[in-house]
Amino acid sequence: MQSEHIEIPPVRSLGPGSKLEVSGTSLDFSYLALDLSTAKAGDKYILNDDHAVILTGEKTENAKTSGHIVLVEAASSEEFRKSLKNVLKDDPLAVVGVNPGTLPEEIGPVGLSLDVMEIIPGFHSENIWVDIPGTSPEKQDILIAANHGSIGPGAGDNASGAAAAALLARTLKQNPLPVPVRILWAAGGDAQYNGGLALYLDKHTLPKAAVALSRLGSNNPLVFGYREDITYGRPRDINPTGEDLTPEDLIPFVRQQPQHHSGLWDLGYPSVRRRVLAEDQDMLTTPDEWMAAAEKIGKEMNMDFKPAFPLGLGGRLLDADIPTAPLWRPSPYANTKKDTADRIIPQTMGKDILFMERILREIAGKGELP
Secondary structure, eight states: OEEEEEEEOOEEEEOTTOEEEETTEEOOOSEEEEOOTTOOTTSEEEEEETTOEEEOGGGSTTOOOTTSEEEEEOSSHHHHHHHHHHHHTTOOSEEEEEOTTOSOSSOOOEEEEEEEEEEEOOEEEEEEEEEEOOSSSOOOOEEEEEEOOOSSSOIIIIIHHHHHHHHHHHHHHHSOOSSOEEEEEESSOGGGTTHHHHHHHHHSOOOSEEEEEESOSSSSOEEEOOOSSSTTOOOOOOOOSOTTOOGGGBOOOSOOOOOOSSEEEETTSTTHHHHHHOSOOSOOOOOHHHHHHHHHHHHHHTOOEEOOOOOHHHHHHHTTTOOEEEEEOOOTTTTBTTOOGGGOOHHHHHHHHHHHHHHHHHHHTTSSOO
């Protein structure tokens, strides 16, 4: 077993008093990318540049942006991301997105005065993993990931996924797959934007394929995979909350404060920089081979499943361009005081784990991972 201590920074946002000034005139901005790791919540974070760079159309390429505030005309977040990607390697001071047609031809001094807020606290914890060698020389590996963070009792979200990963570790150690497997318990849950997993993906070699385990063992419908087609059924409709929840059951984990309307890309938060530099922001879907294996095993075990948009854990693996098979059940009581152990059904939990194990053996037994 191995582990690494991690320090996950808080999730930050900007207060409504945040301002951009260009040549002494206030100008609205829609997007902002910068590293806020040295900013202190509650204090003004001020950046000034007498030689800011404007990027519009043909000026986007080959501009000298290192150490400067960069102003980008962008009509959408995707336009802003593309411009940001072009300049990020030069380490600009900040990149600001404004509406097209609002920038002057020539500009004087540019200043940012930002009210930095922490909307989700940071935390210290550990990522923990075990490596299980395969029985063949095959070097392609599978990552089985669960998180061990929660808000409230956390039985379903995600003690169930962490326990499932532990039981799979024991089973696969006794009867290994042909391919090597790493089983990871990542710090932080969906409520903390899966910060432990994000930091792990930034620091370690990415696997050939991954499995994401969360919210298992309940009587809610089973979800396997993420698809944009209906080959393996229409995506499940997910009921977001339990009907019997009361306001007293809710556990706030986001500090509700008025915020600036702009979209913030905090480059000091794990994985944000890597996601910006990704060639394509379209999320991968679970490969056909995994879905076909699940369909086969599901019929043999009489287990009905449908794909659905993934939770944070599976989604973060997929948007890191890792072919991923999320396995989970909707948890209407996640992040509430009613996410308790009595909602976990041992027989269902056992079937969920066996279902995943058999899919892994079906996939790995083909000799090459899809």
